[in-house]
C-alpha cells in the first residue's frame with residue numbers, strides 16, 4: 481500500500497529530511513509541499529520531487545505557475561493525503577492539526593505547539609490513535625510504550641542542556657546569538673535551538689508528553705550527550721529507553737512508516753561514540769524560563785498559549801539583537817502575569833490568547849530594547 485504524505489514546513493530542517501526519507505522509501509509517496517516563505521528552495525523541491533500540490537503561505541511577490549497561495553492552501557495540501565507531516569514552526573501549526581482531526585487523517589506531529597497551545601482540541605484525535613509524535617523524545621516514549629502491557633510509573637525526558645549549558649551562569653544573561661545558536665549535539669532550526677538553550681523547549685515537551693501519554697507523570701533529566709532519547713519507568717522497577725545518535729531522520733521515518741515493518745536504511749547506522757553517558761538534575765538558576773513555562777502548563781487553560789506566543793516574540797527579538805538572552809524569560813513571565821486565561825473551547829479562543837499575548841510581548845520587548 482502506497483502512503484501519500486503531505487509535508488507542511490517542507491523547507492525547514494524536519495521538512496527537508498522528510499523529503500529525503502519519502503524519496504528513499506518506495507511505500508511512501510510525496511503528495512504535497514507547503515512552506516512559509518522560502519520560494520527558491522520550494523521550487524527546487526517541486527522540481528526534484530514532483531508533488532501533486534505545491535503551496536506557499538507568505539510569498540513576497542507573485543506566485544509562479546504551479547505554486548498556490550491564499551487562505552485555502554491548508555485544505556488543498558491536506559486533501560487527498562493519507563498522512564500529514566506537520567513541521568510548521570510555532571502556533572501557526574495548530575490549524576493544520578485541527579484539519580487532520582476533522583478529517584480523521586493521521587498526523588505525524590513535529591509541531592509541538594499544536595499540543596502546547598491546543599492540546600484540549602486534539603484530545604479525541606490522540607485517543608483515536610491519530611497522532612504519531614515526531615519529536616525525538618516523544619517518539620522514544622511512543623516506541624517504549626508500544627505493546628507494553630505493564631503499568632507505567634513515569635516518563636523521563638532527556639534534555640541536552642542546549643548551548644547554554646557550558647556558559648557560566650553569570651555570563652548567560654548577556655550571551656550572544658552566535659553562542660546560543662551553536663548547539664552542542666542537535667542541528668536544528670533557529671527558534672528551537674534558542675528554546676533548547678532556555679529550556680522552554682523542554683517545558684513545552686513536558687506539556688506535549690502529558691497530552692500524548694494521558695497524564696503519566698513526566699520528569700526531566702539533563703543528559704549532555706543526547707544518546708539516550710528518554711526513558712519510561714515501569715511499575716515493576718525496570719526502565720526502558722531508546723538509544724542512538726542525535727538524528728531526526730530516525731523519528732521522522734518511524735512516524736511516516738508507522739506501524740509498518742518496512743525498513744530502508746536512511747540514517748547513519750555506524751557505531752555509537754559511547755564516551756561517558758552523564759545524567760544530572762536540571763539547574764533551575766541556569767534555566768529560569770523552564771519553571772515559568774512549567775507553571776503555565778500546570779495552570780492550563782490559555783496560559784500555555786500565552787507562554788508560547790510570548791516566547792515566539794521574545795526569541796525573534798533576541799535573534800534580531802533587540803533584547804538580551806536573559807530577557808526572554810522576563811518577557812514570558814510578564815506576559816503570563818498579565819494574562820487573563822480562558823477555558824479552551826475552540827480554535828478561536830486559542831488564537832485570541834495568542835494575538836493578545838503577542839501584543840503584550842511586543843510592548844514589553846520595546847520597553848527592554
Ligand code: MG
Pocket residue numbers: 615616617685
Ligand atoms: Mg525534542
